[in-house]
Amino acid sequence: MGIEIERKFLVVGDGWQKAARPGCSMRQGYLAQSGSTSIVRVRCAEDRAFLTVKGQREGLVRPEFEYEIPYTEAEEMLRTLCRNPPIEKTRYRVKLGELSWDVDVFSGRLDGLVLAEVELKCVDQPVELPAWIGAEVTYDPQYGNAVLSEIPVMPSAPAPQRTST
């Protein structure tokens, strides 16, 4: 089974930038969400495109199946079949020790939102939080990209808080 084990955080300031690799621009939309059973995402990332099926999260773990698809077909699905206009972000990879963080800087209607995700090998893998990491939002459904795609204008983000592992 394809699974994703991931934690997600708000980002405080731009301390992450000095260690970031060049960004990858992404546009993604959601074909369908079926209550709590699954979501289906279409993503264009630079010159590649993917169709991704995600199941329901249980704790940090979520089933995930991803397939590369022709870019032009993804473009067309984003334009004609998704429920909402695509969300836009630039993803920066930040490697710190053994961990590889993805910092997503949103633009367009989600301008101002910056989230960091870290993919783990197991659910109890220790995570050392860099200084630019704010409140953990792993379990906060409003920060799921599928939910964010439903929002025409981003509401004020809650004040970031420091958390510990």
Add this chain to the structure above:
Amino acid sequence: MGIEIERKFLVVGDGWQKAARPGCSMRQGYLAQSGSTSIVRVRCAEDRAFLTVKGQREGLVRPEFEYEIPYTEAEEMLRTLCRNPPIEKTRYRVKLGELSWDVDVFSGRLDGLVLAEVELKCVDQPVELPAWIGAEVTYDPQYGNAVLSEIPVMPSAPAPQRTST
């Protein structure tokens, strides 16, 4: 763009069987349906599997994007991510003149239902209806496979009626 141009009919009797090729058993489920914008289907057909995105039908025409995926992943999506248990059918190909009919003989909870589909090259392509073709159900949403998958027990089918092109 991938499109499907298709008409769908009830089947009367078994006159189609003498011209049918060996059947292909299929199991399929639906990951999600997003109102009228799109559906996403997972299908296992013999030893191959496909993920298919279909848009909203306009007349006879429907956007369709299909990707072959690993069989074991499709099996797992059918088992864990679909909204309902998969529907089961055996598809028989019946070639008559220029047209190629797919006759779907449903089993399991849809046992007794037999539907025929014909894929066309253009919306005004003439279709000669064989004697075993009953009422056209192209525009009847209750005969969409995604809708059929929602039904635990098949309601009585309406009395088939002859239609003409």
